[in-house]
Every structure is written in structure tokens, then in C-alpha cells.
Amino acid sequence: MERRKVDILCVQETRWKGTKAHSIGSGFKLFYYGVDSKRNGVGVVLNKEFVRNVLEVERVSDRVMSLKLEIEGVMLNVVCGYAPQVGCELEEKERFWSELDEVMESIPMSERVVIGADFNGHVGEGNRGDEEVMGKFGVKERNLEGQMVVDFAKRMDMAVVNTYFQKREEHRVTYKSGGRRTQVDYILCRRGNLKEISDCKVVVGESVARQHRMVVCRMTLMVCKKKRSKIEIEKKTKWWKLKKEECCEEFRQKFQAGSGWSGSAAR
Numbered sequence: 001m002e003r004r005k006v007d008i009l010c011v012q013e014t015r016w017k018g019t020k021a022h023s024i025g026s027g028f029k030l031f032y033y034g035v036d037s038k039r040n041g042v043g044v045v046l047n048k049e050f051v052r053n054v055l056e057v058e059r060v061s062d063r064v065m066s067l068k069l070e071i072e073g074v075m076l077n078v079v080c081g082y083a084p085q086v087g088c089e090l091e092e093k094e095r096f097w098s099e100l101d102e103v104m105e106s107i108p109m110s111e112r113v114v115i116g117a118d119f120n121g122h123v124g125e126g127n128r129g130d131e132e133v134m135g136k137f138g139v140k141e142r143n144l145e146g147q148m149v150v151d152f153a154k155r156m157d158m159a160v161v162n163t164y165f166q167k168r169e170e171h172r173v174t175y176k177s178g179g180r181r182t183q184v185d186y187i188l189c190r191r192g193n194l195k196e197i198s199d200c201k202v203v204v205g206e207s208v209a210r211q212h213r214m215v216v217c218r219m220t221l222m223v224c225k226k227k228r229s230k231i232e233i234e235k236k237t238k239w240w241k242l243k244k245e246e247c248c249e250e251f252r253q254k255f256q257a258g259s260g261w262s263g264s265a266a267r
Contacts, residue, residue, distance in 0.1 A: 002026050004203060006216060007047040010116030012082035013209070014041035019059050031067060033059035042080045064099045068111075072223045077107050081117030086145060097148060104156045112221065115158070115188040118212070121145025122182055123160055130154075133191070135164035139172050139183035153188060161187040161200045161217055171201040177211045187217050196220055 001009055014032050021031045027048030034041030040062040046054070055075075056068040066079040081100055084092045100115075107113055124142030127134045133153035138160075142150070153160055162172065162183065174185035187200060200217035207213050241247050 001028060001045065001047070004206060004214075004216065006214075007050055008078055008114075009045040009214075010078065010080035011043045011045060011208075012041070012080065012118040013039075014043045015039065016041055016043070021057075031057055031065070033062060033065050035062045040082060042082050044078055044080050058103065060099050060103060063096050064103060066103050071221060074221050074223055075108075075111035076221065077111055077113045079103055079113065079115040079117075081115060081119070083117065083119045083121065083145065083148075085120050086143070093145075093148070097152060100152065101155070112193055113158075113188075113190055114219065115186075116215075117188070118185050119145065119149045120184050121147075121149050122184065123149050123163060123186070127163065133158065134160040137166050137172060138163045139169065139181070149186065157191050158188045159191045159194045161189055161194070161197055162215060164194070164197075165200050167201050170204060174202055174213050174215055175211055176213070185212065185215050187215055189219075196222055 001007075011030075011032075014034055015037055016032050016034045017037045019033050021029055024030050024045070028045055029048070029051045030043050030045045031054075032041065032043030042063060042065050044065065044067050046067075050069060050071070053069040053071055054067055055070055057065070058067075059065045063082045063084075064079070066077055069076045069078065079100070081096070083096050104113065122140060122143045123134060123138045123146040125136065125138045125140060127136050127138075130150055133150060149160065152158070162174075169181075172183055173181045175182045189197060196219055198218045198220065200215070203214045203216050
């Protein structure tokens with residue numbers, strides 16, 4: 001994260017048991033949740049500049065958690081997900097998507113949402129019929145788990161960010177093992193905020209786990225700064241007017257008379 005200037009990172013398969021937050025060096029802090037030291041576990045790592053912006057941490061399960069941050073008046077929700085693998089029971093998969101749905105439904109539409117997840121599915125290359133939620137630049141063909149990702153994006157009006165940026169396959173493949181080259185890790189955001197993301201790609205040569213590779217996107221939050229109204233500016237008391245004798249005399253008379261002077265004579 002330090003080398004690639006990454007401020008927020010979602011991690012899966014942490015296999016750390018507990019519901020805590022740990023400083024992990026160089027000012028980075030890991031918020032995590034896990035119930036088994038041998039499987040699953042999710043976490044979000046923040047740069048020290050963003051740790052103080054955390055308003056809320058919601059640990060739903062060892063497959064779903066979220067953080068709410070306030071950055072210059074903008075509410076940003078970071079959701080980390082780890083979907084069950086292809087061979088898992090359908091009930092476990094449905095439980096994961098139900099938990100993710102509940103998290104999304106609890107977030108007001110006015111707030112930003114970024115999901116970083118290992119969805120263990122392939123959304124596939126091309127986007128015919130799904131143009132509203134994804135671009136053309138996936139990898140290979142879609143499978144059932146990938147269709148679940150696309151269906152979720154449609155339900156929640158989200159966009160599968162990875163697929164919108166034309167990259168060489170090396171910068172789209174997120175999982176490599178033996179001869180297998182697939183795309184299972186994705187970043188999602190609200191469709192309306194897609195314009196805030198200027199790039200998204202796989203970073204080659206920065207793998208923590210041997211098979212998985214880090215997906216990075218560059219996002220610039222559009223912050224609306226409030227302008228001071230003319231009324232607020234005009235409310236400033238113009239004390240310099242008291243230098244004029246006639247104004248100073250009026251001020252003195254009204255003050256001595258106790259007529260409830262409020263400062264208007266000096267405006």
C-alpha cells in the first residue's frame with residue numbers, strides 16, 4: 001500500500017479470529033472480522049490519514065463488513081466482501097448475497113459506496129444486455145457466480161468498475177494458478193459516481209497471496225464546498241464607522257438611553 005500509494009484496501013481470507021482493529025506499521029490500520037482461524041475472514045486497511053475519519057464499523061459476518069468514513073463532508077462507505085467458492089452449498093451463497101443486500105439497503109442513496117470483493121465468479125467479456133452495469137472488458141466467459149454479481153449490480157444500481165477500462169489481459173486477470181487465468185476480484189461503485197473513477201487495473205507483481213493479485217482504482221471524490229451567502233458577509237459589524245463623530249454620538253446617546261440598541265448605528 002505504501003509503495004503503490006493505496007489509501008484504502010479491502011482484504012479477504014484474512015483468517016484472523018476476532019473483531020478488532022490493529023496498527024500494522026507505517027501508519028496503516030487494519031479493521032477485521034473473523035470467526036475461524038482456518039477459513040474466511042475479511043478486513044479493511046486504512047492509511048493513517050483516513051483512520052480519524054472512521055465514523056462506524058459494521059461487522060456483519062466473516063464474509064461481509066463495512067466502514068463508514070466522512071471525508072471533507074462526503075460520506076464514503078467501504079464494503080469488503082468474500083463470496084463462497086464455486087463448490088460451496090447454494091444456501092451459503094444465498095446467505096452471502098442476502099447479507100450484502102442488507103448492507104447496501106442500509107446505506108442512504110446520498111452516500112458514496114465502494115465495494116472491494118473477491119466474488120469468486122466470472123462476469124465475462126462483453127456486456128450485451130448488461131450495458132447499464134458493466135463495460136466490455138471482463139475476462140473469458142461468464143459463469144453462474146458471475147451472473148450473481150451482475151444481478152446484484154442491477155438490483156443496487158451499481159457498476160462493475162474493472163470492466164470499464166480497456167487494459168491488456170495481464171492487467172485484468174486477478175487470479176492465476178497453474179494454467180488458470182481468471183477474473184474473480186472486483187471493485188463496484190454506484191453508477192452515478194462512476195465518473196469519479198479515472199482508472200482501474202490489476203497491479204502486477206504486488207501479490208500478498210501467491211494466486212491473487214491486487215486490483216487498484218483511482219477515485220477522486222467530488223466535494224461541494226458551501227459558499228457564504230451575502231447576508232452572512234454583511235452581518236459583520238463595521239466598527240471603523242465609530243471614527244465618525246456623528247455616528248459615535250448616536251451610539252453614545254442610544255446606549256445611555258438604554259433603548260435596546262443592537263449595534264445598527266455602527267453598521
